[in-house]
Amino acid sequence: MRHAALGGGKRLRPYLTIETAALFGVPAKMALRAACAVEMVHCYSLVHDDLPAMDDDDLRRGRPTVHKAFDEATAILAGDSLLTYAFEIAADAATHPDPAIRTALVLRLAQASGLGGMAGGQALDLEAERRELPLSVQETIDMQAMKTGALIAHAVEAGALLGGASVQQIAALTRFGRCIGAAFQIADDLLDHTSDAATLGKRAGKDAARNKATLVSLLGVEAAERRRDALIDDAIAALREVESDAAVRTLTDAARFVAGRRS
Amino acid sequence: MRHAALGGGKRLRPYLTIETAALFGVPAKMALRAACAVEMVHCYSLVHDDLPAMDDDDLRRGRPTVHKAFDEATAILAGDSLLTYAFEIAADAATHPDPAIRTALVLRLAQASGLGGMAGGQALDLEAERRELPLSVQETIDMQAMKTGALIAHAVEAGALLGGASVQQIAALTRFGRCIGAAFQIADDLLDHTSDAATLGKRAGKDAARNKATLVSLLGVEAAERRRDALIDDAIAALREVESDAAVRTLTDAARFVAGRRS
Numbered sequence: 096m097r098h099a100a101l102g103g104g105k106r107l108r109p110y111l112t113i114e115t116a117a118l119f120g121v122p123a124k125m126a127l128r129a130a131c132a133v134e135m136v137h138c139y140s141l142v143h144d145d146l147p148a149m150d151d152d153d154l155r156r157g158r159p160t161v162h163k164a165f166d167e168a169t170a171i172l173a174g175d176s177l178l179t180y181a182f183e184i185a186a187d188a189a190t191h192p193d194p195a196i197r198t199a200l201v202l203r204l205a206q207a208s209g210l211g212g213m214a215g216g217q218a219l220d221l222e223a224e225r226r227e228l229p230l231s232v233q234e235t236i237d238m239q240a241m242k243t244g245a246l247i248a249h250a251v252e253a254g255a256l257l258g259g260a261s262v263q264q265i266a267a268l269t270r271f272g273r274c275i276g277a278a279f280q281i282a283d284d285l286l287d288h289t290s291d292a293a294t295l296g297k298r299a300g301k302d303a304a305r306n307k308a309t310l311v312s313l314l315g316v317e318a319a320e321r322r323r324d325a326l327i328d329d330a331i332a333a334l335r336e337v338e339s340d341a342a343v344r345t346l347t348d349a350a351r352f353v354a355g356r357r358s
Numbered sequence: 359m360r361h362a363a364l365g366g367g368k369r370l371r372p373y374l375t376i377e378t379a380a381l382f383g384v385p386a387k388m389a390l391r392a393a394c395a396v397e398m399v400h401c402y403s404l405v406h407d408d409l410p411a412m413d414d415d416d417l418r419r420g421r422p423t424v425h426k427a428f429d430e431a432t433a434i435l436a437g438d439s440l441l442t443y444a445f446e447i448a449a450d451a452a453t454h455p456d457p458a459i460r461t462a463l464v465l466r467l468a469q470a471s472g473l474g475g476m477a478g479g480q481a482l483d484l485e486a487e488r489r490e491l492p493l494s495v496q497e498t499i500d501m502q503a504m505k506t507g508a509l510i511a512h513a514v515e516a517g518a519l520l521g522g523a524s525v526q527q528i529a530a531l532t533r534f535g536r537c538i539g540a541a542f543q544i545a546d547d548l549l550d551h552t553s554d555a556a557t558l559g560k561r562a563g564k565d566a567a568r569n570k571a572t573l574v575s576l577l578g579v580e581a582a583e584r585r586r587d588a589l590i591d592d593a594i595a596a597l598r599e600v601e602s603d604a605a606v607r608t609l610t611d612a613a614r615f616v617a618g619r620r621s
Contacts (some may be wrong), residue, residue, distance in 0.1 A: 180473060
């Protein structure tokens with residue numbers, strides 16, 4: 096579990112939770128536990144996705160994957176335990192004094208990461224790899240919205256829930272989250288297309304090697320870059336509805352980071 | 359997920375949740391969602407434990423295991439999604455109107471099934487199989503208390519939480535749950551020792567074939583039976599503290615079922 100969760104990474108999701116909570120005056124220390132719960136769900140998903148029966152990857156964040164550093168059984172159980180621990184952390188009274196907010200965090204985290212979100216998206220992605228017919232552009236967008244978009248959107252939403260945001264603010268911030276989640280995935284696919292393993296800290300060019308449907312392979316590099324930039328514009332437009340200068344400033348930086356990242 | 363969760367089984371855990379809740383006047387229909395959450399965690403653990411990297415079993419409840427009926431990636435994701443769905447169900451407002459009770463259900467379910475409970479116990483069990491030195495009697499008792507005892511105890515506790523039981527009642531009922539959890543495991547090991555696959559619906563004699571430490575192999579059949587019966591006596595004694603004739607009657611039947619079951 097330590098190998099999976101403490102081995103680096105961009106920490107985009109907990110950053111989004113903490114910065115979104117900060118818009119509503121929640122100190123970083125108070126948002127940290129909910130942020131960790133989201134990151135633990137992300138880390139568990141990487142451990143299971145890297146397994147030989149799934150994406151079969153040996154390298155993650157420049158280090159051996161969990162099943163390479165230990166063994167497959169340990170990787171399955173470490174992933175299971177990280178996922179379970181995320182819900183324990185979210186439900187614990189130390190995360191927020193109001194149990195109604197804690198149950199909302201648990202409920203939305205589960206919805207973002209389960210059958211209708213991340214795990215369901217991964218199942219669709221694996222199924223597509225095995226089919227003769229690759230996914231269409233719209234199917235790829237829908238699959239990626241589940242596989243990576245839902246948890247990134249929830250990371251933003253969790254900060255809004257902690258901050259007691261209004262329904263309108265939560266809706267606008269979640270739309271922001273969905274847009275940067277989709278942009279993040281395109282940026283990821285562009286990096287996979289153009290980088291090498293030393294820069295990425297994981298195997299490069301693996302999607303193309305598997306004929307995996309990405310928007311880069313379906314639309315080409317330039318159209319994918321335009322779509323990524325349009326999503327970032329949409330994300331920044333959604334922020335304006337929150338009507339907070341700080342929101343626009345901090346989360347605009349986050350959106351630009353997503354579009355411009357190199358690893 | 360349907361193959362894993364709807365393929366039969368004894369349904370001991372949801373039975374315990376529903377019957378314990380009924381002691382406090384909670385209708386079965388109101389306890390059903392929390393009971394399903396506990397059973398889904400149990401079903402996910404079977405899917406992952408059956409994987410080739412873990413116990414490598416082909417047969418479960420008289421049917422092919424999930425990775426045999428589908429494939430390994432599907433089994434990993436179906437297990438992940440069942441676990442996640444359990445927390446979604448527990449946290450949803452339809453499970454109980456009071457969010458404080460829902461967060462307590464989520465918190466205790468996570469603690470019973472994660473690193474300090476079921477998943478941690480499975481990790482210890484797998485580690486023991488690979489060691490030269492088998493577990494001692496006390497180590498086996500401790501490992502089994504985590505691997506099977508914690509979730510069975512939580513199934514009882516969940517019913518008490520739904521019913522608004524007092525701290526003393528929850529403590530007594532949880533002790534009841536721990537005793538029948540330990541007795542259940544001994545009954546399981548005795549069945550594995552003496553039955554055939556047709557009766558069990560799963561591979562028989564597999565623990566002995568692996569030199570897996572069980573109280574049956576460590577103590578012998580007769581001493582294991584005596585320990586099982588003493589645990590059932592302790593369980594029934596714990597019930598007396600709840601001071602409810604209905605509690606003693608219904609849950610005594612449950613305890614006797616655990617000791618006397620044949621599959």
